Amino acid sequence: MTSQTIANAPTSDQIRRAPKVLLHDHLDGGLRPGTVVDLARGTGYTDLPHTDPDKLALWFHQAADSGSLERYLETFTHTVGVMQTRDALVRVAAECAEDLAEDGVVYAEVRYAPEQHLEDGLTLEEVVEAVNEGFRLGEWRARENGHRIRVGALLTAMRHAARALEIAELANAYRDQGVVGFDIAGAEAGHPPTRHLDAFEYLKRENNHFTIHAGEAFGLPSIWQALQWCGADRLGHGVRIIDDIQVRDDGTVELGRLAAYVRDKRIPLELCPSSNLQTGAASSYADHPIGLLRRLHFRATVNTDNRLMSHTSMSREFEHLVEAFGYTLDDMQWFTVNAMKSAFIPFDERLAMINDVIKPGYAELKSEWLFRQTASTSASSLTEG
Ligand SMILES: O=c1[nH]cnc2c1ncn2[C@H]1C[C@H](O)[C@@H](CO)O1
Numbered sequence: 001m002t003s004q005t006i007a008n009a010p011t012s013d014q015i016r017r018a019p020k021v022l023l024h025d026h027l028d029g030g031l032r033p034g035t036v037v038d039l040a041r042g043t044g045y046t047d048l049p050h051t052d053p054d055k056l057a058l059w060f061h062q063a064a065d066s067g068s069l070e071r072y073l074e075t076f077t078h079t080v081g082v083m084q085t086r087d088a089l090v091r092v093a094a095e096c097a098e099d100l101a102e103d104g105v106v107y108a109e110v111r112y113a114p115e116q117h118l119e120d121g122l123t124l125e126e127v128v129e130a131v132n133e134g135f136r137l138g139e140w141r142a143r144e145n146g147h148r149i150r151v152g153a154l155l156t157a158m159r160h161a162a163r164a165l166e167i168a169e170l171a172n173a174y175r176d177q178g179v180v181g182f183d184i185a186g187a188e189a190g191h192p193p194t195r196h197l198d199a200f201e202y203l204k205r206e207n208n209h210f211t212i213h214a215g216e217a218f219g220l221p222s223i224w225q226a227l228q229w230c231g232a233d234r235l236g237h238g239v240r241i242i243d244d245i246q247v248r249d250d251g252t253v254e255l256g257r258l259a260a261y262v263r264d265k266r267i268p269l270e271l272c273p274s275s276n277l278q279t280g281a282a283s284s285y286a287d288h289p290i291g292l293l294r295r296l297h298f299r300a301t302v303n304t305d306n307r308l309m310s311h312t313s314m315s316r317e318f319e320h321l322v323e324a325f326g327y328t329l330d331d332m333q334w335f336t337v338n339a340m341k342s343a344f345i346p347f348d349e350r351l352a353m354i355n356d357v358i359k360p361g362y363a364e365l366k367s368e369w370l371f372r373q374t375a376s377t378s379a380s381s382l383t384e385g
Pocket residue numbers: 026027028029069073076080111112113116156185186187213216275305306
């Protein structure tokens with residue numbers, strides 16, 4: 001092995017320790033399996049398919065592996081089902097922050113739909129406050145364990161429902177108290193984002209930020225509407241922008257008008273490779289459009305979407321990409337800086353995260369191979385001497 005390869009191929013341990021930024025992760029898609037079981041027991045939820053955490057984890061992964069977004073989304077009945085009390089929300093949010101920090105995530109925007117957590121009588125405000133409390137607790141616990149993470153919340157409205165304006169107002173009311181933006185999610189086909197124009201227009205008038213799930217299960221018209229009718233700052237997935245990119249046999253590439261707009265305007269794509277494989281938006285990691293989008297310098301970012309359903313983490317996503325595309329620490333840094341630039345927190349804070357946390361973190365990792373080699377050389381010469 002040459003020193004070049006040693007320098008270029010990140011190890012699993014380096015991938016985990018590398019500072020990572022996560023923009024697209026669902027709170028109700030990332031519970032620990034054991035926590036789902038505990039909460040079901042504690043709250044009297046009796047519909048879980050398994051009460052053994054390992055079996056339950058496997059069930060979520062397999063049930064979500066359906067090739068259809070609609071069936072993938074059915075699995076959320078069980079996680080949302082056990083997230084109906086204040087204590088449950090605090091616990092899930094705290095564990096989310098701890099798990100992400102343990103995985104080397106330094107900044108995360110985690111989303112959930114407050115309207116889905118009202119079944120046991122909580123108000124929308126109580127839901128937001130419980131989740132915020134959990135995130136702060138998780139950040140603190142992570143720090144006690146030697147990890148630094150900052151977590152912001154995105155409030156999601158469900159696209160099949162009719163509460164988007166109300167949720168947008170909620171996001172605006174809590175914008176200086178832990179909520180950094182707004183999103184819409186749920187089944188895409190048949191539920192165009194334009195149905196919620198009032199919410200997006202409200203947020204624009206308030207100078208607030210939002211992302212829209214678009215171009216995941218449905219193609220270019222959904223992306224076009226999200227950007228040109230609704231004014232989304234980022235695209236949740238956006239992976240189907242690939243349908244507007246033509247790669248010819250001679251390797252030359254032609255971008256259609258929409259793809260060119262997305263690239264020219266540096267619209268962030270919240271790409272979620274493992275989730276896309278499960279919902280049928282891509283057939284393998286090697287075939288995932290992220291490879292081409294990275295080569296063409298789109299503002300591509302790497303995300304988990306739902307860690308429980310996709311049995312993944314940020315490190316796992318990067319491991320798959322390193323294996324499929326031979327990515328290096330430089331590529332990881334590129335995706336991470338892209339994500340940090342695209343976050344919804346203020347510019348000066350994003351810049352400080354890039355310059356004071358992300359770049360030094362990668363510089364340190366990139367220098368490790370030098371010291372590893374020196375150590376082994378001196379050890380063997382010492383024994384031989
Ligand atoms: O990838 C997704 N596409 C559309 N909707 C999604 C996806 N992952 C999760 N959701 C839904 C199900 C959750 O209950 C909701 C809020 O997090 O968002």
